Amino acid sequence: MSTIDDKKQDQANSQHEYDDFTNEKLLAGHEFDGIRELDNQLPPWLKYLFYGSIIFAASYLTLVFVFEDENIIQAKEYQNEMAAFIEDEEAAEEDETAAPVIRTQEEIMASGQATFSKICSVCHGKFGEGLVGPNFTDEYWIHGGSRDNMHEVITTGVIEKGMISYKNILTENQIQDVITYIQSLQGTNPPNQKAPEGEKYVPESEEETAS
């Protein structure tokens, strides 16, 4: 049985038992419900992995506590990320000499529709029929129906009604495209339309051809 007392242990020590399969030394007296234990050392690689991880930890903590490293202290990390972005942006602005790209009407409409379904449809309905936001398919406009009026609403927002500013979310091209797309919705007469709001807007002829 498995109890250890001094005599037994001494006896066992003098005549080591060995595992049949591996020929490794079994620990004397270590038997628990038939389970024996071998007297093996730790695998060396595991030991060195442990030492390595302790060295890593010590260096990392030194970087944080002593050097306040800017790649670990997150406020500094964020400042650097934002500074790098602003630098990039300024550099990009300087060489903005590229010729304007000429795009087909289809491309403009596709881009406008993409923006509309990503962003606008959440409040104005999938087909522009109006939801929380007003209906785009009728002839009535709360803040005016010209391209300039729409541009104004998109870039500054109507915050008291829940329309946020998209100045820093959409590019100028995307804004122009989505306005074109919204204008195209007029008269499409989708189901579940929201009642007209605002003033009826009659376009002046020159407006239609803008940009």
Next chain:
Amino acid sequence: MELQKFTYDNKITRDFAVATMVWGVIGMLVGLLVALQIFIPEMNFSLEYTTFGRTRPVHTNAVIFAFVGNAIFTAVYYSMPRLLKTNMYSKLLGKIHFWGWQLIIIAGAITLLAGYTSGKEYAELEWPIDVAITIIWVIFGINMFGTIIQRRVSHIYVAIWFYIATWVTVAVLHVVNSIEIPYSLLKSYPVYAGIQDALVQWWYGHNAVAFFLTTPFLGLMYYFVPKAANRPVYSYKLSIVHFWSLIFIYIWAGPHHLLYSSLPDWLQALGTTFSIMLIAPSWGGMMNGLLTLRGAWDKVRRDPVLKMFVVGITAYGMATFEGPMLSLKTVNAISHFTDWTVGHVHIGALGWNGMLTFGMLYWLIPRLYNTKLYSTKLANVHFWISTLAIIFYAVPLYIGGITQALMWKEFTPEGFLAYPNFLETVTQLIPMYAIRAFGGGMYVLGMLLLIFNVVKTAKQGQLVKEEEVEAPALQTQSVGKKSTESWHSFLERKPIRFLVFSTIAILIGGMFEIIPTYLINSNVPIISSVKPYTPLELQGRDIYVREGCYNCHSQMIRPFRSETERYGEYSKAGEFIYDHPFQFGSKRTGPDLAREGVKTGRIYKPNAWHYNHFIDPQKMNEESIMPKYPWLAEKDINLKSTAPKIRAMKKLGVPYPDNYEHQANDDLLKQAEEIAQNLREAGIETESTKEIIALIAYMQRLGTDIMKPQEEPETEEE
């Protein structure tokens, strides 16, 4: 030497084994339901009780505390008497432990579905159940140490070291994390707030993984693997080194759940470094398990029990390498808040805990019933189904998690977010969610095969209720350390001293991290414009907690350009000082809400949008996977609870004016009427006393305080 006769009680082991299987099936079925709900929102069957925010905690609690919990007790009640050559200390305590635990599980499932939750992950159960858990855990402890003390074996085996560490650590974690002030029969607020609550919660949460899912299962492994393989344990020395290093280091690693949050940098650094130092101690356990099988590999080919052990231990090795990698900030910046984390924990849960439990049951049940396993072939089928299921489960979540993180972070050449609408990054994942649910379904199927096999085995055998054995009495030992014995060998025959040393080892890390976070003010810089919630917002916040919104929405904007562009200014520690409990969340199935109320922000929505969206998210966007909450517009705010809530908050140090509880409902109704009026202007007819109004008030408050000028009286707008 005179032999003493005694018996092993197999009935209690059998009962725990049955409970393991019953709760296993239930917990996994709820898991499957949750996996379907995440991409088919209608799967809540239009019931408030079965929305994702409530079913997901039922799943996590059921598989951790019911399935794995009962598996632990099965292993302890079977192995401990045998390793110590004695009967369990008290049959009565065993019975109270068994039934008490099962009642706690049932009470937990019912209250969670009914919406009673403390809102802290893996510690959701409310205060009366927390008290019951403490009592039952103490009873378990008495039974365990009673057994150890009456042992007939001088030294305690490594499995029992792990049981001891498990018992004491779970007790400490549970009690410290559950300190709360009740304001009603079933509801309470935690005493901690904001980042302090987050730190304590993740110290608990991480070590629930360590000391509920890991250490007891290492104990299980150290008993059942050498038994089933009939091979000696590879290295006793390794057992000693990896046991002490594991329990000492594990407790420090909690803050790795809060990397890039507003937790102070020094704590995050401790979380990262101690996680890295955990690799070798964890792998020590894996190596000792796998190398024990040397000389038994031909048996592994034939025996499904050993096969399951091998996959389980390998999964443990994988998960304990992946975990430290996820604790590196560069990796965590990608993995956190995504399905990657969910995949990671399921490698551990399905692989390590599941496979080891299955192996144990296939080995154990025939022995309890004095027969052979009904079908080894079927057990082999179960092995293959489960192994494939783990792959089908985890791989899509790794792909999905990384995909989504990269989409969140992608910018266009013009410097705008490539995917400004969060939903776009979600719809990408739907096919992955479908494959994951398939993998989960396979795993449940395997579990059913196990139950069939076990029932058939039990039927063909006869339960050996009492196993009669005999062993010599323990001879009196020398009190002091003998010159021939090592320091550790001495400790192994002094179990109380062993308990004390383990307790010291597991307390150091927690104390080092938690105490300074309370005592040193610089850890939570004060922002003077941050004020307590109004009574209406507080009611709304409690609805947010009740519905488990934190299961899908975070409230923690990390300091990355991709997050401040999407959500607004990154979150600061001082913003959360009145948040009892904190609601940072750990997964973004939906967008972050930390700045939801900021009018000049990127994600601001008007009251009418919130109203319509709560009632029918698919109306606002048909691809949305959020469940509908129409009952929020029907149920009235519980005005009676306002005064007790304010009183409880005041006790916790939230600076409401004197006697404010008497005035609170007047203020509440006034603010609610303003919101209702605003909704009427937008064409929505509603009464101001509905729950949805309170929730909207909370949404519109979120993240707004730091946008206000410092130290000026707060003026609440609509």
